Amino acid sequence: MKFDMDYIAHNNALTETNPYFKLFLTIILLVVTLALDNLYFDVIVFIIMSIVILAIAKIAFKSYLKFLSIPMAFLIITCIFLIFFFGSGEVIYDTKILGIVVTKNSLHYGVYTFMRVMGCLPCLGFLALTTPIAKILHCLATLKVPKIIIEIGLLMYNSIFIFLNEIDTMQKAQQTRLGYHSYTTSFKSLGGLASTIFLRSLDKSETLQHSLDSRGYDGELPVYEPKNRSN
Incomplete structure (x- = not known):
């Protein structure tokens, strides 16, 4: 499965949009998403940024799924470990395998980590899929x-x-x-x-x-x- 992100970044409806605007919008959304402990906000950000990527930037749905697939695989594995091997408190599910249990706190960590990262992924995708790396680096150099x-x-x-x-x-x-x-x-x-x-x-x-x-x-x-x- 070959994924040419650089080609997509150079060939979409938002390629010529001001890169500083896209960079600052991405940073602001990332900071707010990470700072807030709100599942609803994470879902709203994911939906809105996905619509922007697919409908406004006109990036193919398959390309967007390929972009999400690799980090999603690592995210799911990480959240499974958080749910089954971390946290303490009230036990809500006992696997009866080597003392592995799911607690209320571990489920909270797993779900909130998953949703928070899911809210951040389309924000990063918005910048990475609509802005060539050369323009991003130029913006960073300008910002010292x-x-x-x-x-x-x-x-x-x-x-x-x-x-x-x-x-x-x-x-x-x-x-x-x-x-x-x-x-x-x-x-x-x-x-x-x-x-x-x-x-x-x-x-x-x-x-x-x-x-x-x-x-x-x-x-x-x-x-x-x-x-x-x-x-």
Whole structure:
């Protein structure tokens, strides 16, 4: 499942909208969502920002689901652990397996964590899916964010997509060799994918460093600066 977020960010109805407005709107919504302990507000933010992404930015529904799928997987796993292994107080459900129980507090932590993160995801999606990374970094540079943070963000952004591209390529190679036609071969293929992708990622990072060095990298990456339209 290949997901080209950079292409989507450059090709949507809100690409040319003021990036500062989108950045500040995202930050404000994130701060308010995290500060408030209100499930209704989380749901309202999720619905409104999803409508903005789908109806106003005109981003495909499948692309939006792909954006949500990876963090959602980690979120569900985290909330399950919160519900079954954390918290204290009144027991509301006993699994009768190794003393694992669900308490009133743990259920509260799990549900509220899930809803709070769900409220934040479309806010981040609004910025990431409608604004090219170059414009976001330019905004941060204009706001005097330390250059080291901007450079780390740029390198991480680049590395994530290199990583995802390698996974997509290796999965397609395994599928052509019937690596997923049964449960046994699927587990073997996933194991091989996990062990190989780490080495491939190290190799790609070394290639990236050589590419930077060959282009005169002196420890500082140039940041995109849009042309002044008044000139």
